[in-house]
Amino acid sequence: MSTVAYITARGLFGRRRVLLLLPLPLLLVGLALICRAYDVDPADWGTPVLVGLGLAVVLPLIALIVGTGVLGSEVDDGTIVHILAKPLPRRDIILAKLGVAVLVTAVTTAVPLFVAGWLASSVDLGAGLAAGAVAGSFAYSGLFLLLSLLTRRPVLLGLVYILVWEGLLGRFVSGTRVLSIEQYVIAIADRISPSDLLTGRVSLTVAVIMAAIFAIGCTVAAVDRLRSFSMAGETS
Amino acid sequence: MTTVELRNASRWYGNVVAVNDVSMTLEPGVTGLLGPNGAGKTTVLHMMAGFLAPSRGAVTVDGAPAWRNPAVYRRLGLVNEREAVHGFLTAREFVELSAKLHQLPDPVGAAKRALELVEMIDAQDRRIAEYSKGMRQRTRVAAALVHNPRVLLLDEPFNGMDPRQRMHMMDLLHTLGDQGHTILFSSHILEEVEQVSGTVQVIVAGRLAASGDYREIRRLMTNRPHVFAVQSSNDRRLAVALIGEKSVSAVEIDATGLTVRASDYGSFTRALPRIALDEGIRLRRLLPSDESLESVFSYLLEA
Numbered sequence: 001m002s003t004v005a006y007i008t009a010r011g012l013f014g015r016r017r018v019l020l021l022l023p024l025p026l027l028l029v030g031l032a033l034i035c036r037a038y039d040v041d042p043a044d045w046g047t048p049v050l051v052g053l054g055l056a057v058v059l060p061l062i063a064l065i066v067g068t069g070v071l072g073s074e075v076d077d078g079t080i081v082h083i084l085a086k087p088l089p090r091r092d093i094i095l096a097k098l099g100v101a102v103l104v105t106a107v108t109t110a111v112p113l114f115v116a117g118w119l120a121s122s123v124d125l126g127a128g129l130a131a132g133a134v135a136g137s138f139a140y141s142g143l144f145l146l147l148s149l150l151t152r153r154p155v156l157l158g159l160v161y162i163l164v165w166e167g168l169l170g171r172f173v174s175g176t177r178v179l180s181i182e183q184y185v186i187a188i189a190d191r192i193s194p195s196d197l198l199t200g201r202v203s204l205t206v207a208v209i210m211a212a213i214f215a216i217g218c219t220v221a222a223v224d225r226l227r228s229f230s231m232a233g234e235t236s
Numbered sequence: 237m238t239t240v241e242l243r244n245a246s247r248w249y250g251n252v253v254a255v256n257d258v259s260m261t262l263e264p265g266v267t268g269l270l271g272p273n274g275a276g277k278t279t280v281l282h283m284m285a286g287f288l289a290p291s292r293g294a295v296t297v298d299g300a301p302a303w304r305n306p307a308v309y310r311r312l313g314l315v316n317e318r319e320a321v322h323g324f325l326t327a328r329e330f331v332e333l334s335a336k337l338h339q340l341p342d343p344v345g346a347a348k349r350a351l352e353l354v355e356m357i358d359a360q361d362r363r364i365a366e367y368s369k370g371m372r373q374r375t376r377v378a379a380a381l382v383h384n385p386r387v388l389l390l391d392e393p394f395n396g397m398d399p400r401q402r403m404h405m406m407d408l409l410h411t412l413g414d415q416g417h418t419i420l421f422s423s424h425i426l427e428e429v430e431q432v433s434g435t436v437q438v439i440v441a442g443r444l445a446a447s448g449d450y451r452e453i454r455r456l457m458t459n460r461p462h463v464f465a466v467q468s469s470n471d472r473r474l475a476v477a478l479i480g481e482k483s484v485s486a487v488e489i490d491a492t493g494l495t496v497r498a499s500d501y502g503s504f505t506r507a508l509p510r511i512a513l514d515e516g517i518r519l520r521r522l523l524p525s526d527e528s529l530e531s532v533f534s535y536l537l538e539a
Contacts, residue, residue, distance in 0.1 A: 003333055003336040003337050004337070006333075007322065007333060010322075010324060010325070011322060011324070014324035077320045078316075078318045078320030079320045079321065079322050081287070081314070081316060081318075081320070082320075082321070082322070082330075082334065082379065083337065084287075084306075085285065085309050085312075085313070085314045085380075086306070086309050086334070086337040086338055087306050087307050087308075087309045087310045087338065087339075088306060088337060089306065090306065227304050228289070228304060229287070230282075230287060230288050230289070231282050231287040231288060231316070
């Protein structure tokens with residue numbers, strides 16, 4: 001399993017795509033620093049920066065880049081075959097890839113969110129946001145890993161989920177929030193560190209259970225899907 | 237001894253039938269899977285390698301289904317046609333990682349042996365992205381051989397190789413076959429198959445057209461009539477003269493010239509210039525019109 005994780009990590013950091021992981025966290029921390037430097041009231045900038053940018057954009061987009069990068073890129077270029085043509089349980093392959101995705105996403109998002117939360121209010125808020133980001137990393141990574149096996153365009157479908165489902169429908173149609181990872185993250189962060197800057201719209205129970213369902217359910221489905229991984233023949 | 241078997245295996249994609257009711261058993265030694273492009277060779281190989289489920293029938297490795305059964309990869313190595321390799325790794329890293337994924341007790345030693353076998357030791361520490369196509373191919377063969385599988389499946393292994401590399405790969409396949417490995421390689425080039433293996437499976441339009449010893453099949457091929465398109469200064473007179481020639485079995489005449497069917501390729505091509513000279517006819521064009529592999533295969537299919 002560690003060999004799969006090693007190849008996955010080298011593949012992820014060996015592609016230019018990894019550079020996409022840098023600007024968003026930097027933007028998040030940069031904006032927080034500027035607002036803090038100019039003594040802008042956190043009540044004015046906290047929610048748009050932390051939630052509007054941090055939880056609604058930075059976390060899901062980074063999870064999308066990483067989640068589809070650990071498996072989708074290998075499926076795309078065919079290198080996945082080298083890993084699949086080995087007597088390895090498919091569960092181990094998915095868990096190794098999920099592990100890398102969660103770790104990279106969590107580190108890349110929890111650290112800037114912690115710093116931004118700290119600058120906006122307190123270490124507690126930072127810790128709450130970081131914890132939410134870690135929970136979100138599990139759910140998002142599971143989802144995007146599964147999408148990499150379900151479709152040839154996982155990035156596009158992932159963007160539709162982030163922008164349309166969470167971003168658009170999540171704001172106007174309350175029922176869609178139950179299936180919105182962003183809402184689980186807000187609810188978890190808000191519970192750990194209650195703050196006026198965060199407004200959880202789903203209960204903590206729903207958030208925890210649904211995040212677990214996303215993470216575990218998608219992983220189980222991805223394992224099953226990988227067992228049936230097909231390579232099309234020349235006539236297809 | 238490991239046996240790979242296809243029993244009435246078919247595979248279709250929607251309405252398109254890629255492989256149609258194919259049954260074959262692979263024995264130790266080298267077998268060539270021959271067929272024109274799009275015949276279904278890759279589909280057959282992918283089914284054997286557990287990367288495609290047969291739509292009907294069964295594909296087994298030592299009696300166990302190949303599909304959804306990763307355990308078959310202990311006995312089976314695959315070199316597929318798509319030359320995707322992790323380009324950021326060196327050949328040594330790539331083969332060692334393959335050995336580790338196979339959980340071999342000595343991955344470094346196994347990788348070294350496999351790289352020696354394909355003569356890649358000298359270049360083993362360069363990144364795969366910098367390799368030529370042939371070197372990449374050999375690296376992939378080394379990775380597929382690192383666990384010393386009883387069965388090795390190769391899809392168009394000679395593509396992109398220069399003559400020396402081709403020769404070396406042929407020798408390697410011979411050696412492995414002689415050692416009792418079961419080797420199946422696909423190719424759309426008759427001569428490649430002829431040089432490497434005695435046993436062939438010929439697949440045309442998804443069906444198994446011929447199977448067995450190459451020489452038998454070759455004989456069948458040489459018996460078929462050869463078709464030539466001929467244009468001359470006087471097609472009608474040439475037609476009359478040609479029909480008297482023993483090696484010519486039929487002559488058709490139309491606006492574009494003659495279509496000549498000859499039962500013996502050599503005799504006809506020797507006789508034609510002589511006849512033209514005797515009749516004082518100038519030959520403008522001589523084209524063997526059915527020498528493509530596809531026509532050879534269709535002949536086999538009809539035979």
